[in-house]
Amino acid sequence: DTGVSQDPRHKITKRGQNVTFRCDPISEHNRLYWYRQTLGQGPEFLTYFQNEAQLEKSRLLSDRFSAERPKGSFSTLEIQRTEQGDSAMYLCASSFQSSGNTIYFGEGSWLTVV
Amino acid sequence: ELKVEQNPLFLSMQEGKNYTIYCNYSTTSDRLYWYRQDPGKSLESLFVLLSNGAVKQEGRLMASLDTKARLSTLHITAAVHDLSATYFCAVDKESQGNLIFGKGTKLSVKP
Numbered sequence: 001d002t003g004v005s006q007d008p009r010h011k012i013t014k015r016g017q018n019v020t021f022r023c024d025p026i027s028e029h030n031r032l033y034w035y036r037q038t039l040g041q042g043p044e045f046l047t048y049f050q051n052e053a054q055l056e057k058s059r060l061l062s063d064r065f066s067a068e069r070p071k072g073s074f075s076t077l078e079i080q081r082t083e084q085g086d087s088a089m090y091l092c093a094s095s096f097q098s099s100g101n102t103i104y105f106g107e108g109s110w111l112t113v114v
Numbered sequence: 115e116l117k118v119e120q121n122p123l124f125l126s127m128q129e130g131k132n133y134t135i136y137c138n139y140s141t142t143s144d145r146l147y148w149y150r151q152d153p154g155k156s157l158e159s160l161f162v163l164l165s166n167g168a169v170k171q172e173g174r175l176m177a178s179l180d181t182k183a184r185l186s187t188l189h190i191t192a193a194v195h196d197l198s199a200t201y202f203c204a205v206d207k208e209s210q211g212n213l214i215f216g217k218g219t220k221l222s223v224k225p
Contacts, residue, residue: 031211042118042202042215043157056212091156095211103147103211105157 002026004106006092012112013082020078021109025094032075033093033103034067036060043091049075050097082113116141116207120216127193127223135219137186137203145206146179146186147213150199157202160188193223 005024013019025032030051035043046065047057051072061067064082069075079086089108095101117140127133137146144165149157161170163179163186170177174197176189186203200220204213 033211035213040217042204042218043213045212045214048210048212056210058212093211102159102162103213104159105149107156 004092004094004104006090006106006109008109009107010110010112012114015084015113016081018078018080019082019111020076021090021092021111023075023077023092023094023106025074025092026104029094029096029104030072031095031097032069033095034075034077035091035093035105037089037091037108038087046077079111082111084113087111087113116143116205116214118203118205118214118216120201120203120219123217123219125219125221127190127221129194129223129225130192132192133190135188135190135201135203135221137188137216139184139186139205139214141207142181142184143205143207144179144181146177147204147206148177148186148188149202149204151202151218152199160201190221193221195223195225197221198223 007022033048034046037043049069064080067077091108093103093105095103119138146163148160151157161177166181168179174191179186200218202218204215
């Protein structure tokens with residue numbers, strides 16, 4: 001399977017703990033995106049990378065959130081000092097840089113903060 | 115601030131019927147995406163519409179884009195149960211892939 005891969009698929013953590021999610025995009029896709037989705041809502045954009053450069057961050061991405069894509073391939077999204085409001089599905093997506101190319105989403109990483 | 119509104123938010127249809135989902139957005143954009151999401155699953159790309167007047171069809175689904183009216187439609191023809199899912203439209207605000215999604219339309223097709 002050469003789709004967007006995310007790990008872990010599910011994470012339960014205690015409030016205040018740090019969590020990290022990993023995303024492996026489709027091979028050769030130079031753009032990588034992180035979104036967050038809560039129940040009953042559409043996904044919300046968090047940030048995106050073109051190769052290793054982080055080009056945009058949403059105001060939703062507080063100081064507790066950090067994303068990296070060190071070699072322009074896989075990416076990590078870390079949430080520090082988790083809060084119950086962070087409970088959501090974190091979606092990674094990738095695309096090839098070109099006008100209007102399809103953006104492919106991974107299966108998502110479900111986070112529950114207790 | 116770009117806003118994307120879908121209606122209806124909930125749609126219960128009988129098999130064999132036709133219906134249309136509407137997606138309105140508030141600022142200029144010429145890139146409009148439609149996705150399908152099954153419960154607990156990720157988003158499956160259905161259509162990417164890139165210009166005014168674009169129309170794309172796949173099976174029982176047809177999507178169109180009117181950039182002047184800032185409106186896209188997803189038309190369902192002769193619905194079948196397998197089409198039951200939540201459908202999202204999304205607008206590419208700055209042509210960079212940072213999509214703004216609508217709230218989704220939850221479609222239920224009943225026999």
